[in-house]
Amino acid sequence: MNTPLRVAFAGTPAFAARALEAIIDAGFDVPLVLTQPDRPAGRGMKLTPSAVKQIALKHGIEVDQPERLRTVEQRARLAASTPDVLVVAAYGLILPPAVLQLPRLGCLNIHASLLPRWRGAAPIHRAIEAGDRETGITIMQMDEGLDTGPMLMRHALSIAADDTTGSLHDKLAELGATSIVEALRLLPAGGLVAEVQPLDGVTYASKIGRNDAEIDWRRPARDIECAVRAFNPFPGAVGHLRGNLIKLWSARIVDAQGVPGEVLQADEAGVVVACGDGALCFTELQRSGSRRMGAGEFLRGFAVNAGETFSLENPAAA
Missing domain, CATH: 3.10.25.10 (Formyl transferase, C-terminal domain)
Incomplete structure (x- = not known):
């Protein structure tokens, strides 16, 4: 019997939570979840756990919420979890080289665009704002750049004439969830082919203000x-x-x-x-x-x- 892949997960909002749910439901071993510290929310500004943390606690998975991942101490729980791979989706922290090199199969990112178009923080907003007719999900092997790593999988999705960022977010969250499960099943046997991102067509999706x-x-x-x-x-x-x-x-x-x-x-x-x-x-x-x-x-x-x-x-x- 094959040992389940040990998949640590790093993410924060609902987009990432949907991917975490799919990974858990697919039977992968999730030893640790990283997410942003609880933030004030709502009219009462009560400290509220992220969507990812709520899913992790629901399934009894250990959660770590470091402010940064720069020091050995901040990375200690991740290292102790000995993941085969770290899946990252809308986490909100930059991963230093020490984290990228920690899992034996590297770190995979779920990005909500067809890279190299719309690298950066707000790819869903910027695709609709630009009038794009198509977007999608890219599963990427992370490197030290901003969404510059080699692409392992791309799945396209048409943008409907009435799509808002809200509706397109939900469609892409579902596509991201199914895509990462597919990628994780292919990963151990070398079933994913890394494709270097082309230099043509690079655009940046700056944070929304x-x-x-x-x-x-x-x-x-x-x-x-x-x-x-x-x-x-x-x-x-x-x-x-x-x-x-x-x-x-x-x-x-x-x-x-x-x-x-x-x-x-x-x-x-x-x-x-x-x-x-x-x-x-x-x-x-x-x-x-x-x-x-x-x-x-x-x-x-x-x-x-x-x-x-x-x-x-x-x-x-x-």
Whole structure:
């Protein structure tokens, strides 16, 4: 009888938790899980364990939450777990060479893009924002660079016209889970062929900041519609009207023209705003301090009139 592969796991959010569940369900021996320290969350800012930690505790798996992995002491529990391989998914810490060299079969990363496109922290957001029609999962052998290691497996996934970062995240989490199980089954027998990433096509998915979601109404409607979907559910695309911050959650392109930022129509069907090329009808909106609402309900609480103009820049930054 073959001894199960010993798979240590490092990850933090829901994307990683789905992969950990799949690895456990597939029967691999998981001696240790690494995850970020508990963070304050919710209205009460109560210390809350990560999604990965919750899965690990549910299955009785040992959890370690070091702030860094730079010292021998910080790496001690990982070393003592003697993993054959370390699987990493959205962990949030850079792995030093000592960690990369620790497992006999190395460290595998589950990356939510078709490398070398969208290396970096926010590949799902940036793929939608750029209007990409396809993304996927890459299983990569980790090296010391930023998502630069050789590729072991790639599975493509079409991006639907109505995909948000939230919906695409869930699809990619499932694909990542099935892909890593497939890779781990092939790994011990040398069934994975490492492919060096090409130099052509490299792009970087920088971390999402709140300022990224500020709408520039001078851009084409198509670009802004992609941004609205990219920043749903975080941080939410933002416009400013009469000094009020308005989050714009859902939009469709309409055949209309006007001065960029000008409200062309506002009724139950939506708030139509002119862009640099074309216009968008926003059907779900949210005023600061309130909740997301359909256009009709939003307008009953916050009047918007044709002829008004959304600010081209954030008034707070002016």
